[in-house]
Amino acid sequence: MKKHPVIWGFLYTIFTVNAIASLYAQNGGKQSLKFSGIDRSVKVSDLRQVPFFLAGKSLYEIGFMNGSFPAQSNETAERGVWSHPIKLLNGFSFVLSENNQYTWALTDATDFESDFYSARFSFSQHHLSVTREDFVAENDKALFVKLKINNDSPTDRTLKLNFSGIVNIRPSWRAETLRNDKDSIYYKNGQIYAFDSSGLLTMGSPINPSAYFIQQDTAALIYDLCLPAEGSIEIPFLVTGECGTISKSVTTLQERYNRLINCYNPEKEKKQKKYTHSINEGVRLDCSRKEIVDAFYCAKANILMNIKDERPLYPDLFLGAGVPVYPRLFGTDFCFSIAGCLSGGFKDISKRTLNNLLYYTEKNLRAPHEISSDGILLGWDHIQVSPQLVNAVWEYFSWTHDSTFLAEAYPLCKRMIQDIIKDIDAKNGLYIQGHGLMEEAEFKNNWVELTTAAYTFPALNCMSQMATIIGEVTESRLYSSLASAYKKRFNVDWWDDSHNIWPSALSGSGEKIYSHFWNVVFPQKTKLAQDKNGQIAFKSIQKHWVNDLWGMVGKYNEGADISHDGVGLVHNNICATAAFEYGQTDLGWKLIQLSAQAPLSLQESPLGLFPECQPHGCSNISQLWSYATFIESLVKGLAGIQPGIPGSPIEMYLQIPDDLDYLTIDGIEIGNDSFSVSWKKTIDKRLLIQIDGDVTNKVKKVIVRINSSLPYKVLLNGKKKKRWNKEVFYGIDTETNVLCLP
Template identity: 25%
Template sequence: MARTTSKHPFNLYYNGGEYVKICGTQDGYFPDFGHHVANEMGGVWLHPIKLLDGFWLKLTDKKRNISVWSRADGFTSEPWDSRFQYDHGLSYIPVSMERTQFAPEHVKGMTAAYEIKHYGDEELQLQVELLFRTDLRPVWYSDEVGIHDGTADEATVLNPREVLVKDSSHDWYTLVGTDLPGDQVETRPDLYGPEFTAGAGCGIAFRTELRLAPGEKHSFNLFVAGSHTSREEVEETYRHLSAHYAGLLAEKREVYNAIADRAKLTIEGENEWNEAFTWAKWNNQWLIQKVDGIGRALTAGGPTYPWWFGCDNTYSLQGVLAIGDPQLAKDTLNLLLQKSEEVNGNGRFIHEVTTLGAVSNKGNTQETAHYIAFVWDLFRWTGDEELLRRHYDYCVKGIDWLLGEMDPDGDLFPSGYGIIEIAGLNMELIDSAVYTAQALRAMTEMSGYLQNSEAQNRYSKLAQRCADAVNKYFWQEEEGLYADAVAPASDVAPKVDYMVSLAEGQGINDYREYVDGLLAASGEDASADRGWLLNKNWVIVTPMEAGIAEPDKARRALDNMRNDTFIGEYGTYLSGMYQQGTMTISTGVHAVAEVANGNPDAALDLLNRMKRSFSRVMPGSFSEMSPDYGCVVQAWTIYAIAVPFIRHFFGVEPFAANHELKIKPQLPAAWNGKACSLEHLVVADAKFDLTLTQNDGTLKAVIHNEAGWKVTVDWNGETVTSSEKHIELELSAN
């Protein structure tokens, strides 16, 4: 299960440890690509700096004077490393080769091991050249805060097999080396391999000659260490890495095996889902980024968004809790809170912070509300009262910001940008309104738990008013759908030309007529608020996802979205109007909305569509955009998989502070008669094993409850509660 293999050499891969990230193409090369830092998003990164543009290997048959830059023709992804096979990529030289590379979880470096095998029938005289291109430069958004890349990388040969490189303007270092035999080494700014890279670094070549008898193998390693603070640190890291790389790889395998065993899903006969679920957990680990002096948190996606986001994490961390990594959820939320306090201080929750610690967007409206809702969710899963109190004060400020500065008309719908960041669409949007209602419910619960009855009563009344307003003003009775936005016609009319240009850019040529029709139907009072179904964006499903929609409206809206206007081959479109893109998050939220409203079969259909994109680009991963573009690994995919499976199909609802676990399963009909197990489910400091089997209206449940928590199983209205350590029961629907 751990390995998955690709034959698509020009696709990207992305992996690493918590410090170092590696990205190139599956042929073993490192082409320039990317737009945040133009042409610099690949290579080897030790955030907040880049270390290398890449490394390459050249082989020369000295007898026949044939030289080949090795290019892999096979790629194997494992959770702890990447493997490149060179079976036919060394044309005319009778050798095959494998390269295995990895970055340890907690070491600021990486290593690659090469094994060359001579399969000819005569002695081979082989020249080997291992070439690096350094590129010590900072992460995106550094120029804006006054941190600029030096004009050059300065190389110092420490010995024939180790070269230290420093940025000319900063204490940024990389130390590269190899255990190849020999003493030939060369460094030059204009020394390149098979790819010309854009960075202002230097080239380093280690060379040697080997004599290989027929059938003989030769193995060697390369080592890369880095530091963005000191020469002493990079040298210490290099010594540790080069001396202990085998043990570090073994440690990393243990980490990933433990991840596989935690919240281990096994659906009988559903091997594809069992595999995809495990890989999603491993993908999540790849995206953890630790930066000394700033913190440790889950990044949004690799290689395009390798820094920290508020919006992405308020989704992703729901899945992180479900797969049993509460520490990552705490670390991430604490880092985002700290940055929000530093740059805002008024309750606004940040949108985007780079690994340098620079905040490029102080926060969209939606994510402040979503953050507040998640704080209560985090407490329910961890029971960490100190954490709750730490965040509660900022949540109070957040509600005041949402319903104060961002809601000048006092209708409980804060204005501004939401999840859909389309220029000009900074109105009273559905996702911001829904998550504000959800946040007010969370504040009611938090205030009650903290015994602040006055605040509890106030938030309770506001929560009900806000939910009622969403169902009144956003609901479109004729369409049977929720609107994208609420605004007076006088606010929408000036935006028409821009919205038309966006639509025409997506090939929608009759959009002006559509919007003009909406404006004509808006009535004579251009200043009156009303709902607008402008784009049929996927976020119109959030009232059902968050439990804000009234039951009849939820049923009608979901029925009316279960068609090819909203759903394509790979899941839910970002816009039902445009039908130009699909993401794991749009599909995942739609699936949660379905199962949360009693439609597990419809939810599984959406998830099965999403599963079609699994391994399409990078083996073992879902791309950001389904089926095959954007980031090759995306954090909020863990929401799209773990939340519907664990929180809804299995129905796991914890309240850790009271040592209570409620299980309210909704198993799809496709799993009828199949044993569905979830082993080592982690809630706070307790672990549970669940096995559920649904058979024609009857549920058999076996639950291992070693901590002796109060466990309640609710199956179609029949409820059983037990604190036994081993629970077996059979329930039938009423």
């Protein structure tokens, strides 16, 4: 088979004309999300501007919903086809032509439909209807694409199909050990091959091409098609790649291609079963607000879509922080997210991600902030991650009761905390200086950032509880004493009644710095704020930081109008969880509803994905700490479910919003015990609460608190429970009882 330079020149002209036209002509249409009980659609003014995202553990694809791919103007936004730590393609395209009558680039889709694990693009012109379907194999470095071409005319048709890829094999912009060289591209036995020093790829179809061309970074396979009158044809394609160019990588690549090239349907079926089971089973939620239910299952899907397998560069699988800018391991993002992952039932990937973080912590006695795509520690410059990692280890143990894991992690946590606090003591506040979560330039290295100060407190408590489990009684008492002193000192040093809110930092001299960032929620989230201070802080947050359109803004500027400001979803979700803890049901419920807009109704964002921000997505279209903390706000916030250590009670603090008629969460597992909780408002305006459990011990205590003015009845495994007591909890009057699951 020979090259076709004439065809190349012809197609280059087509691509140029289409590129120029795309600058001026909008591509309006519709995007839809359909998965199990989710069926949502929104009109889109221009599908060329709305990205889509499909992923497996070792490869992902990001393009636009019209069928095109983004221009590569920003190397930090890792879009196209990636198998980290390397990129494979800037994108690919299909062009149909018929006897020189027309050329039709399939970049004008009018409908886009996704179900999380696959996507379909619909095209129609020239009495042809075309559907392109993409999906990424779950456990292979493989992108599958299939075209179905329908002949809508009563005559036979002869077409040419061009399948071209824009090759760009290069390392991630945060890779440390790989370099970007000139790509070499060649054709052999019906396939396109490309390689450089960092990796290689191949692409093709089970159908033999009639021609091919290679020009600069573009390589194409050309197919002759015969369509009978009102008939159709389906053509599958496969793209696969591998990091490294040693002979073993070449062999692995070709073996994978040969194994998968005829497996489109079985691989898609495997992917569908995996997603259906992982999303619909395990922890389940239902309530009277359909948008909350849909958003909950979207959040579970986002977790699946961001599980990464980059072994052997990383020790284990992990959850990436976000795409397309942060498809790597971030300690900060995961430590904020682990409670949501665990309360959503994702215990295995939570443990694996923790194992990675502990591995990198061992080297420096500081928890890592960011790891490169090729597994190199990039820095631990966010000091708050270290106490947060201690909290994350304890959170995992509280949900799983995995004593083997705790025994392995505890010595490292102990050495890290001791090293961090060795030069400070309770008298001086135990405050850890250094850059924390807030990355603004105004924060100085010798300041104590509020995030770090807040998360140090639960870290001390967690160390005390770990030491108790391990059997180090003296250590347990020491950390418990430090935590108690820390809380008292913090509320003196950081609170000022004249401001009614926390400062964002303390300077090196102890001066309060009121920058009014969203970190003002952390003393409540970590239960560090004293009851009175916490309630006052929430009044200030609701007044100055929360708007009615989107939620909690990142920064409040005195006198500024924030009514239309966009927000980070993590702000909403963390604030909601903390608000519920303090009995601020209306605020927590409002923020949950506002966060649920992001995956369901933003016209210029992909349906089903939780972006970094709303109404505009900011840097990432799927962000770990957006979707994981949303799950936490429902399970640990709205339902108030708190895990505990073996033998301790399970706690739940039920919130009853005025405009929510019923709520059910089942499939909750804590250790070896499983249970469900549900409540509904009856016709006669009473509250019926049901708690059902399957416990391994003879008796399991459940502490139930109810924040509602409605008369209620509680059934525990079908039996009515009475004798409820009044209790003030974080400054709010509640009804409380200690129940026993038989």
